[in-house]
Amino acid sequence: NGDSESGDSGGGSDKLAELQESGTINVGFANEPPYAYQDSDSGELEGAAIDIATAVFEEMGIENVEGHLTDWGELIPGVQAGQYDVITAGMAILPDRCENALFAEPEMQYGEGLVVAAGNPHDIHSYADIADNPDVTVALMEGTTQFDFLDQEGVDPSQIMSVGDIPGQLSAVQSGNADVTAATEATLRAAYESLDSEDVEIVEDFEQPDIEGIPSFGAAAFNLEDEGLREAYNEALATLKEDGTIDGILDDSEGFTADNNRVEVDGMTTEQLCAGE
């Protein structure tokens, strides 16, 4: 609808002024290393999406980042309801999400992965292998891109078990309630390492599916009314892309490699991604 596009830039600017005045930005995230999480020992907000947002807001004159932990599936409803100002979770820009949140420009790109029981008893190496075996159950985190990806690959909805968070995905496989779990590769590597269990393994020869939405492009996402705030964020983000700050953050972040997480490589824009191009 045209209203939020054209009519609210004034409101967005007021919001920016308010935030600069208060010096605090409230960010919504789901616990998902290495994108955004709260360190269990220090209580600090960590992760590439948090670090990028922190640098961008600092560039905008907002120094204090306050985290609001929520389930992944509640992130967009939460920003719509005004529970926080922005989602900083490395959320993929998708056409249907663009109708419910205002995405800034891409900050990172990422691909997919799978975790199975040790020894890979069902011989699963791709999404297609899940579709080909109706006895296989796959655990997914509520609200994630993986529902759409598996659907595109022909996985039957009856094979899918929905869980609320990443630890739930791995424990579903560990306990045998699910045969496999799908998430971003970086997510699964981090979760696998922290689980430190011999019951499960990463599918090392997983092939990235050649379907719409892969690779994913992750970005900060604002309330639909905060157009001015998003524009200010994009401007500051562009400055930090140009001066190498964003590259430096991704280089320093565990789980992101120079090869596969450079948005400049593809030059995709949010406008294109929201239009499904």
Ligand SMILES: CC1=N[C@H](C(=O)O)[C@@H](O)CN1
């Ligand atoms: C960083 C991340 N991206 C995907 C998504 O955007 O739905 C999901 O895999 C959840 N986590």
